[in-house]
Amino acid sequence: MTAPRPLSLHVPEPGCRPGDTPDFSDFEIPRAGAVRRPAIDEAPEDMRDMAFSVVRVLNKAGEAVGPWAGLLDAEALRKGLRHMMTLRQFDERMLKAQRQGKTSFYMQHLGEEAVSCAFRMALEDGDMHFPTYRQAGLLIAGGYPMTDMMNQIYSNAADPLKGRQLPVMYSARDHGFFTISGNLGTQFIQAVGWAMASAISNDTRIAAGWIGDGSTSESDFHAAMVFASSYKAPVILNIVNNQWAISTFQGMARGGAVTFAARGHGFGIPSIRVDGNDYLAVHAVASWAAERARSGLGPTLIEHVTYRAGGHSTSDDPSAYRSKEEFSAWPLGEPIDRLKRHLVTIGEWSEERHTQALAEITDEVRACQKQAEANGTLISGRKPSPRAMFDDVYAEMPPHLQRQRQEAGF
Amino acid sequence: MIEAIRNAHDLAMERDKRVVVFGEDVGYFGGVFRCTAGLQKKYGSNRCFDAPISENGIVGAAVGMCAYGLKPVVEIQFADYMYPAYDQIVSEAARMRHRSAGQFTCPMVIRMPTGGGIFGGQTHSQSPEALFTHVAGLKVVVPSNPRDAKGLLLAAIEDPDPVIFLEPKRLYNGPFDGHHDRPVVSWKNHELGDVSEDYFTVPLGKAKIRREGSALTVLAYGTMVFVAQAAAEEAGVDAEIIDLRTLLPLDLETIEASVKKTGRCVIIHEATKTSGFGAELSAVVQESCFYHLEAPIVRVTGWDTPYPHAQEWTYFPGPERIKRAFAQVLEG
Numbered sequence: 001m002t003a004p005r006p007l008s009l010h011v012p013e014p015g016c017r018p019g020d021t022p023d024f025s026d027f028e029i030p031r032a033g034a035v036r037r038p039a040i041d042e043a044p045e046d047m048r049d050m051a052f053s054v055v056r057v058l059n060k061a062g063e064a065v066g067p068w069a070g071l072l073d074a075e076a077l078r079k080g081l082r083h084m085m086t087l088r089q090f091d092e093r094m095l096k097a098q099r100q101g102k103t104s105f106y107m108q109h110l111g112e113e114a115v116s117c118a119f120r121m122a123l124e125d126g127d128m129h130f131p132t133y134r135q136a137g138l139l140i141a142g143g144y145p146m147t148d149m150m151n152q153i154y155s156n157a158a159d160p161l162k163g164r165q166l167p168v169m170y171s172a173r174d175h176g177f178f179t180i181s182g183n184l185g186t187q188f189i190q191a192v193g194w195a196m197a198s199a200i201s202n203d204t205r206i207a208a209g210w211i212g213d214g215s216t217s218e219s220d221f222h223a224a225m226v227f228a229s230s231y232k233a234p235v236i237l238n239i240v241n242n243q244w245a246i247s248t249f250q251g252m253a254r255g256g257a258v259t260f261a262a263r264g265h266g267f268g269i270p271s272i273r274v275d276g277n278d279y280l281a282v283h284a285v286a287s288w289a290a291e292r293a294r295s296g297l298g299p300t301l302i303e304h305v306t307y308r309a310g311g312h313s314t315s316d317d318p319s320a321y322r323s324k325e326e327f328s329a330w331p332l333g334e335p336i337d338r339l340k341r342h343l344v345t346i347g348e349w350s351e352e353r354h355t356q357a358l359a360e361i362t363d364e365v366r367a368c369q370k371q372a373e374a375n376g377t378l379i380s381g382r383k384p385s386p387r388a389m390f391d392d393v394y395a396e397m398p399p400h401l402q403r404q405r406q407e408a409g410f
Numbered sequence: 411m412i413e414a415i416r417n418a419h420d421l422a423m424e425r426d427k428r429v430v431v432f433g434e435d436v437g438y439f440g441g442v443f444r445c446t447a448g449l450q451k452k453y454g455s456n457r458c459f460d461a462p463i464s465e466n467g468i469v470g471a472a473v474g475m476c477a478y479g480l481k482p483v484v485e486i487q488f489a490d491y492m493y494p495a496y497d498q499i500v501s502e503a504a505r506m507r508h509r510s511a512g513q514f515t516c517p518m519v520i521r522m523p524t525g526g527g528i529f530g531g532q533t534h535s536q537s538p539e540a541l542f543t544h545v546a547g548l549k550v551v552v553p554s555n556p557r558d559a560k561g562l563l564l565a566a567i568e569d570p571d572p573v574i575f576l577e578p579k580r581l582y583n584g585p586f587d588g589h590h591d592r593p594v595v596s597w598k599n600h601e602l603g604d605v606s607e608d609y610f611t612v613p614l615g616k617a618k619i620r621r622e623g624s625a626l627t628v629l630a631y632g633t634m635v636f637v638a639q640a641a642a643e644e645a646g647v648d649a650e651i652i653d654l655r656t657l658l659p660l661d662l663e664t665i666e667a668s669v670k671k672t673g674r675c676v677i678i679h680e681a682t683k684t685s686g687f688g689a690e691l692s693a694v695v696q697e698s699c700f701y702h703l704e705a706p707i708v709r710v711t712g713w714d715t716p717y718p719h720a721q722e723w724t725y726f727p728g729p730e731r732i733k734r735a736f737a738q739v740l741e742g
Contacts, residue, residue, distance in 0.1 A: 128478070130474070160511060161509070161510065161511045162511050164508060164509055164511065165509055169509075171509070171510040171513050171514065172513075173510070178477060178514065179506065179509055179510035179513065179514050181501065181502060181509075183497055183502070186473075186497060186498060186501060186502050188470075189470030189471055189474070189498075190470050190471070190473045190474035190477065191474060192470075192471055192474060193470060193472060193473060193474025193475045193477075193478075194474035194475065194477050194478045195474070196471060196474070196475065197430075197474065197475040197478035197479070197480045198478060200456050200457070200480065201478070201479075201480070207474070219464075219466055219494065220466060220467075220470055220497075220498075222464075223462075223464045223466050223467030223470060224467070224470070226462045226464060226467060227461075227462065227464070227471055230462060391508075392507045392508045392511060393507070393508050393546050394547065394549075394571050395507070395515070395570040395571055398615065398658075398659035399659060399662065399663075400659060400660065400662070
């Protein structure tokens with residue numbers, strides 16, 4: 001027997017930090033249209049391949065190809081393009097507002113617009129989303145008023161959440177949008193609970209849980225997977241793998257697994273990886289998973305492969321931890337460009353119409369902002385009542401809170 | 411007390427279809443303490459079922475069910491096991507109404523057996539109530555007898571906010587005077603063990619004076635109520651014993667009236683002393699009754715150690731320690 005060698009700790013590191021040349025050559029990307037579309041009732045063990053590939057519909061030429069294409073007509077696609085463009089405009093205005101000091105904080109979606117916008121169109125009104133802070137496309141595509149989103153961001157007098165929550169932590173029950181938590185991952189198991197309740201109540205509605213690549217490390221992720229699997233809950237479990245958890249690359253959470261989608265295999269949950277920058281692919285995979293859930297076939301795990309082109313939030317500078325060239329080297333491109341090219345290719349869109357649409361959207365977002373700012377911003381104008389801080393802690397205010405409210409002068 | 415708790419579940423499930431019951435071993439088996447026995451058979455496995463061993467999963471799923479519109483009553487098998495669920499309780503359930511401005515609420519009850527006295531060692535004996543009373547948005551209830559357990563549990567299930575329901579496991583099978591070396595007495599012949607089969611509630615936030623007296627005020631809850639009562643009788647001290655029943659919201663009115671009358675206050679709990687709920691009680695008594703106090707407030711609590719196994723009765727704040735505290739506060 002040889003003497004044991006001293007052990008050393010392996011700490012995963014990304015291949016590319018500031019100053020390095022980005023290299024995505026390890027990322028195996030199938031041709032658009034190459035990945036099969038299993039029947040919704042195929043046994044989970046027979047579709048394990050779906051977790052190691054990437055469902056893609058749009059090819060480089062801008063054509064929609066393969067078994068996942070053909071679900072959406074031109075009108076629906078133009079609508080989708082408009083949602084994504086609106087979300088991007090919204091982000092631009094709000095980032096600027098944050099820099100102007102009108103609010104404390106903001107989180108943008110740059111590069112990830114297709115994920116939430118396309119997914120929302122695959123679900124029905126009445127279904128419930130348990131989102132993270134980077135799925136505002138669910139609200140925009142769901143028709144929630146942008147002015148109310150801005151009122152929330154500004155914590156102004158018309159903020160539906162009365163100034164209590166950090167900007168972008170929206171809540172919109174009537175739009176199937178659960179109140180966002182800053183404690184990452186908690187919503188994933190809650191989505192499963194909602195879906196279980198729907199099944200207990202013999203309802204037909206389904207739930208969708210959302211989590212980022214980094215937060216899959218939280219125990220809530222694993223609890224959600226066990227509960228969803230054991231109770232066959234009608235839920236779609238979405239992992240948005242945007243490559244970065246603030247400054248930590250996705251490999252830290254993924255560990256020795258090849259993909260995040262493969263996490264589903266140990267739980268016997270059908271797991272599928274999709275090109276998150278391909279509006280048609282996201283929509284098709286989401287529709288497939290929704291059909292499974294609604295048919296009583298249980299949960300589906302979807303890994304949306306995308307890239308966070310902006311910072312995590314307005315509080316970090318990504319150039320401090322990753323290469324500035326990384327996004328331009330990102331092999332799945334950019335979702336708005338790709339859908340736009342497709343619509344142009346099929347003769348349903350043009351540069352002129354695009355420019356025109358952008359001008360309209362810019363006006364619309366600007367008008368909403370003006371309206372919201374008339375209700376105040378974090379630093380000026382009308383604010384929520386300080387008294388409101390003491391409301392809603394309980395349905396009925398207990399004596400000790402009444403005394404504290406008096407002491408505070410309200 | 412087990413039967414009273416089981417009966418409360420039964421009545422709540424019968425009355426309100428939205429009530430669902432789940433937790434580890436609560437379904438087919440009816441719970442390790444038998445508090446949910448027979449419910450799955452009566453109401454079906456859609457309304458009473460077993461859960462995976464995942465406390466954050468249990469409470470997290472319950473939060474989602476509340477968002478849907480159900481009223482989950484979940485069991486954490488021992489209070490000592492609740493820590494994995496703490497994030498879901500504190501960051502989620504407790505703040506849901508506030509953070510969503512009333513769009514989403516959490517009308518759930520989280521039951522958990524608490525306290526020691528059954529040779530449970532450090533992982534089956536803890537009293538974590540202060541970890542919950544520190545949290546805005548929760549209500550915290552600790553019954554001391556079968557009648558209250560039933561009425562308080564039904565009130566908790568009716569309540570529109572999340573309620574932590576701590577069941578002193580030493581009291582499950584009978585009242586306890588703190589003399590561990592004496593034979594176990596059952597609830598059968600106890601006045602508070604005689605529980606009506608009818609639906610009734612005991613309001614949250616209302617304490618109960620168990621024994622009227624004029625010499626000193628005892629603030630206690632759960633297991634310590636009857637221990638304090640035994641100590642008062644053995645020492646011949648005319649103590650006024652207040653069973654708090656609900657720790658949050660606290661019935662300050664009853665506490666204040668009593669301490670102003672007696673001028674002396676002893677606070678008793680089984681949990682560790684430092685930053686325990688007794689510290690809060692001591693502070694509110696001082697704030698509201700300072701000029702009526704004849705002596706410093708005395709706390710009798712578990713020691714600031716993990717709950718031991720072989721040394722359980724050295725840890726437990728039994729009658730002898732309480733009698734010494736009475737003497738101390740009466741001397742002052």
